Amino acid sequence: MARGSNSNYTFPAWLYVPAGIALLLVLGPLLGLVVKIPWSEAGSLLSEPSAVQALELSLTTSCISTVCCILVGIPLSLMLTRSGKARASGSGRAGSGGLASAFSGPMAFIVYAPLVLSPVVSGLALMFFWGRNGLLGKLLAEGNVTIAFTSWAVILAQVFVSMPFFVSTAVTALTAIPRRYEEIAATEGATRNEVARKVLLPQALPGLLTAGLLSFARALGEFGATITFAGNIEGTTRTIPLNIEIGLSSNDVDAALGSCIMLLALYVLVVGLLLMARFLSSLRKADTSHA
Template identity: 40%
Template sequence: MVRPVRRSRAGLPGWAFAPAALGAVFVVLPLVAVVAEVDWAAFPSLVTSEASLAALRLSLVTAACSTAVCLLLGVPLALVLARCSFPGLRVLRSLVLVPLVLPPVVGGIALLYTFGRQGLLGSSLEVLGLRVAFSTAAVVIAQSFVAMPFLVLSLEGALRGGGTRYERVAATLGASPTAVLGRVTLPLVMPGLVSGAVLSFARSLGEFGATLTFAGSLQGVTRTLPLEVYLQRETDARAAVALSLVLVVVAVVVIVVARGRRTEGL
């Protein structure tokens, strides 16, 4: 006689809780280690130094700008991927999501050979007097490149999950496509849109590899907080830990906001 698998009150096998606990410890323990390593007596002075404040300010400004770029370009892209059907759609969707798995430094090299002085578009921009690489604009471009797939993926999933029933009804009543988009589609997927925007902001804030490769590390111009953490690690480990904690706190706040919005949309 085969014995049935013993299940917990949650409907899960009892053995699942042990590896789940190990997985949680594996993720949480390094964060606890960062908190435990912080020199709390010197923490205020470490995170308020001129270099730290300049890096934090630049990170917040560029992350906000890149999030705006992701919204401006990513929302129409997600709409096309979710609502249209044409040859090559699957290939396009795959290419759009490539930055999710691409090593950031490779993305930085790709951007450098696109917008650099001798790049695909950079040489033409140089003629017009526009130098993109190793500028603050390069930071925004690098962050947008790696963050946009998060917005597209989140919004496309929300669009597909919501269906098109209400949109068809609105169109039947005479609403124009623009009116349907603004009054029906976007309000229905707003939780997914907000969640994608928040995740894009978080990804932009933590971007390192593509920024370093494409924009460099010039204080006040391209040196974001992750780059400052990396540099401080070589000279002042206490400052690196303190700034790392700042990034951890920001990341936790962003995740809480994103998860709260997603829960509201359920």
């Protein structure tokens, strides 16, 4: 048997130990949480008016923020991806393509910045831009438009923290599309708009679905920036994570764990949809390889 065909040579046995430790560091706390949840009281905990209200608000704001990420994140991802490929192929020329190529580095730095900012700093940044005395919020306040401590503040906080997850995943999906697909379409007379709509986006669809699901999951779990910028107002800004914080601060652990059940159920749903998106991606790759 050829040496390269044995999987043991591609993954040394000693790596199972650190890999197992890494898995334990993630699985252990999750197992502890599941064990401690009072499942016998789950029905009453899930039907609590405050929990139901928090669930409805979380789902509504997370869906809206995900749609926002999709609408503006796809064009941004296309800009970052195509300008990067233009530089790599040496085709970055004057015009819109050259301009995107020149600014793709700084744009990527800006888009991914929320990944390294602490939640409190993110909340302060939102406050200093959208708040009543913020850069844009001051102008909005003159028109009697208030953002901070409203449901819109929750949505903006979710978009701010989840946009990097969407863009990074979308960029990965778009980068995997062979350049020759665009060149063939251009040879056939397709415009840039047609190449994007009829070639790039359909090919990247499974990856874009994954990007949307990841941004939705991140929006569901957002806490720090939300409580700093939007507050913890029942019925207005109190999402599931904030409802958990209220339960813990009031020493009502069971109520907090009841909200945890909601989040866990939603995350299981997201993971299931992610697996479906991966399956669709594998089917698309198989069809492409046979074509």
